[in-house]
Amino acid sequence: MLFLKKEKLEYGLIGDFNSKTSVLPDYIIPDDNIIDILNLDEDNEILEYLFDYQNLLRNNIPLHRVSGCFCKPNNYGHRLLNLCKKINIYIVNSRVGDDKGVGARTFKDISVVDYLILSSQLFPLLQKFAIAEFEPLFSDCHSALCFEFQASLLPHTRGKLGDLNDTNQTFVKWNSNRSSEFVNCSQTDSEAILADVLISI
Known part of the structure; x- marks a missing residue:
């Protein structure tokens, strides 16, 4: 999360x-x-x-x-x-x-x-x-x-919950092919976890 x-x-x-x-x-x-x-x-x-x-x-x-x-x-x-x-x-x-x-x-x-x-x-x-x-x-x-x-909810998100079904939205997904990068990053640089492991579809 x-x-x-x-x-x-x-x-x-x-x-x-x-x-x-x-x-x-x-x-x-x-x-x-x-x-x-x-x-x-x-x-x-x-x-x-x-x-x-x-x-x-x-x-x-x-x-x-x-x-x-x-x-x-x-x-x-x-x-x-x-x-x-x-x-x-x-x-x-x-x-x-x-x-x-x-x-x-x-x-x-x-x-x-x-x-x-x-x-x-x-x-x-x-x-x-x-x-x-x-x-x-x-x-x-x-x-x-x-x-x-x-x-x-943040003010700019109120009234926009219906947009969650928008097919043009970008979601974050775990890429299991890069799991070793997650382990390496978590051992060396916590900021790199966000940059290198969580990628958009």
């Missing part, structure tokens, strides 16, 4: 990441001494990036996560947490909704490997979040992540 909010691109990821993160932090609290030494306190853009986690606190979202999984973090978990820290996205599980303070298991009632992950600016739009009871009709092992967003 990609969201455009206030002319800034916000991120939303959901799915099975095969990542066991336990309760390790998905954020970094910057060291004030380093900021002073490097004279970073004059650059608002850098400060906004470094202190992005405070947007969670402003919206009463706890920084600390809990987990019903007692597994040790795995390599994929560490890689996912590093991605979160680099581009300021945060795991929703155990932070909001019915799962707040719970950290329900999502895989075989053993571990948490399925996540909803959002930019801090998207948390206020999230109205509901829960881990559904396992349903074998829908999955062999995973419990569904249930969530709802609430957002008003």
Whole structure:
């Protein structure tokens, strides 16, 4: 999921990441001494990036996560947490909704490997979040992540919902032939993910 909010691109990821993160932090609290030494306190853009986690606190979202999984973090978990820290996205599980303070298991009632992950600016739009009871009709092992967003339409889009059936519209589609590029880009450059992997039909 990609969201455009206030002319800034916000991120939303959901799915099975095969990542066991336990309760390790998905954020970094910057060291004030380093900021002073490097004279970073004059650059608002850098400060906004470094202190992005405070947007969670402003919206009463706890920084600390809990987990019903007692597994040790795995390599994929560490890689996912590093991605979160680099581009300021945060795991929703155990932070909001019915799962707040719970950290329900999502895989075989053993571990948490399925996540909803959002930019801090998207948390206020999230109205509901829960881990559904396992349903074998829908999955062999995973419990569904249930969530709802609430957002008003931008002024220039109101009254244009009928245009969604327009056959001349351009849509974005996943190109599975370029999946290796996605992996390479996600490991090196988060901006390149948007430029190189998501292509128009």
